[in-house]
Amino acid sequence: MASSTQGQVITCKAAVAYEANKPLVVEDVQVAPPQAGEVRIKILSTALCHTDYYTWSGKDPEGLFPCILGHEAAGIVESVGEGVTDVQPGDHVIPCYQAECKNCKMCNSGKTNLCGKVRGATGVGVMMSDRKSRFSVNGKPIYHFMGTSTFSQYTVVHDVSVAKINPQAPLDKVCLLGCGVSTGLGAVWNTAKVEAGSVVAVFGLGTVGLAVAEGAKSAGASRIIGIDIDAKKFDVAKNFGVTEFVNPKDHDKPIQQVLVDLTDGGVDYSFECIGNVSIMRAALEFVVGVAASGQEIATRPFQLVTGRVWKGTAFGGFKSRSQVPWLVEKYMNKEIKVDEYITHNMNLTDINKAFDLLHEGGCLRCVLAMEH
Numbered sequence: 318m319a320s321s322t323q324g325q326v327i328t329c330k331a332a333v334a335y336e337a338n339k340p341l342v343v344e345d346v347q348v349a350p351p352q353a354g355e356v357r358i359k360i361l362s363t364a365l366c367h368t369d370y371y372t373w374s375g376k377d378p379e380g381l382f383p384c385i386l387g388h389e390a391a392g393i394v395e396s397v398g399e400g401v402t403d404v405q406p407g408d409h410v411i412p413c414y415q416a417e418c419k420n421c422k423m424c425n426s427g428k429t430n431l432c433g434k435v436r437g438a439t440g441v442g443v444m445m446s447d448r449k450s451r452f453s454v455n456g457k458p459i460y461h462f463m464g465t466s467t468f469s470q471y472t473v474v475h476d477v478s479v480a481k482i483n484p485q486a487p488l489d490k491v492c493l494l495g496c497g498v499s500t501g502l503g504a505v506w507n508t509a510k511v512e513a514g515s516v517v518a519v520f521g522l523g524t525v526g527l528a529v530a531e532g533a534k535s536a537g538a539s540r541i542i543g544i545d546i547d548a549k550k551f552d553v554a555k556n557f558g559v560t561e562f563v564n565p566k567d568h569d570k571p572i573q574q575v576l577v578d579l580t581d582g583g584v585d586y587s588f589e590c591i592g593n594v595s596i597m598r599a600a601l602e603f604v605v606g607v608a609a610s611g612q613e614i615a616t617r618p619f620q621l622v623t624g625r626v627w628k629g630t631a632f633g634g635f636k637s638r639s640q641v642p643w644l645v646e647k648y649m650n651k652e653i654k655v656d657e658y659i660t661h662n663m664n665l666t667d668i669n670k671a672f673d674l675l676h677e678g679g680c681l682r683c684v685l686a687m688e689h
């Protein structure tokens with residue numbers, strides 16, 4: 318059914334990042350109607366991920382200002398542009414920063430979940446068709462972010478970036494499946510393919526790291542060693558499958574040596590879920606963190622000669638439009654946790670407080686209600 322706003326510019330509230338490291342400004346923005354191949358979504362709930370903070374901090378080489386950040390959200394389709402057939406107004410959806418067109422060379426390769434169709438536009442904050450933004454404030458364009466820009470009551474995304482989900486699913490919970498929880502689970506199941514009996518180390522016990530622990534537990538890992546400098550993370554981590562804890566601050570030795578001693582020679586898989594290049598080196602074998610611009614990782618070739626593998630993952634290797642609905646079903650069937658990662662709920666107007674919370678040990682995910 319057509320909505321009354323179809324074809325109209327919508328004025329709504331959004332949190333605009335005008336400059337790196339400056340508080341976001343919650344104000345009226347104009348959101349243009351979706352063009353061909355685009356979908357306008359009424360966002361109901363959005364969470365904050367460490368990557369939003371990374372780009373806001375100015376360290377992301379792809380970061381553009383002014384922009385509307387946000388990429389872990391859920392909402393309802395308001396209207397669709399010409400030629401969009403996979404979703405229609407009223408559908409419940411999760412915007413996906415990793416698109417899936419099901420038709421490009423990368424989608425067809427069977428080797429990756431990365432899609433090449435719209436990445437050239439989403440990486441520079443515009444829409445594919447006219448290389449322009451659909452957001453503006455008093456006529457001045459505001460860049461999109463990651464092809465999602467969910468810190469807005471309405472957003473416009475490419476149709477290849479929309480996963481249609483079960484309408485029964487609570488949007489204020491399943492928004493987390495738009496990034497952190499899915500990334501952690503997929504890192505274990507798809508990218509590392511952890512086998513039963515494996516010994517696993519997880520560096521960083523935020524949402525991504527705890528979802529890695531949850532995924533490793535479900536894969537039958539025999540030991541899951543959690544490593545974090547924030548001692549407050551340790552109690553909660555037990556509920557996600559972590560069996561042992563190491564706080565690097567309690568040791569004088571390099572963390573690699575601590576783990577080698579603890580495991581009689583080393584672990585089978587180690588996951589870096591912080592975004593810290595020295596830990597990526599320590600964790601050699603596996604990387605999910607996002608490191609800052611200009612930073613590089615190095616190791617002795619001997620580490621690779623002796624069989625270790627360094628691997629990265631984007632969105633846990635999940636094909637977004639095909640598999641996000643499946644993850645939502647797994648949540649509905651109580652096969653994966655989601656609610657347990659939500660430590661705070663706030664309103665869009667409190668978004669700057671929510672950003673501050675990201676640095677407090679007690680916060681995993683803060684979900685913002687969009688206050689329609």
Ligand SMILES: NC(=O)c1ccc[n+]([C@@H]2O[C@H](COP(=O)([O-])OP(=O)(O)OC[C@H]3O[C@@H](n4cnc5c(N)ncnc54)[C@H](O)[C@@H]3O)[C@@H](O)[C@H]2O)c1
Nearest residue numbers: 367368521523524525545546547590591592606607631632
């Ligand atoms: N590859 C992807 O698709 C993808 C998806 C989501 C997030 N990420 C990245 O994954 C990382 C984790 O994201 P998150 O949202 O869980 O972050 P988070 O900030 O919630 O969690 C990070 C955890 O690491 C801990 N930590 C920080 N420095 C440490 C150190 N030196 N040693 C041990 N622990 C340390 C913190 O105390 C915190 O518990 C970020 O870099 C984020 O950008 C990547």
Ligand SMILES: N[C@@H](CCC(=O)N[C@@H](CSCO)C(=O)NCC(=O)O)C(=O)O
Nearest residue numbers: 366368377378379496607608610631632
């Ligand atoms: N723009 C950054 C890279 C950021 C990055 O690595 N993004 C991850 C998702 S993080 C979600 O929290 C990703 O999937 N990247 C693959 C892609 O963007 O296609 C930089 O340039 O450093």
Ligand SMILES: [Zn+2]
Nearest residue numbers: 366368496497
């Ligand atoms: Zn994220």
Ligand SMILES: [Zn+2]
Nearest residue numbers: 418421424432
């Ligand atoms: Zn594709």
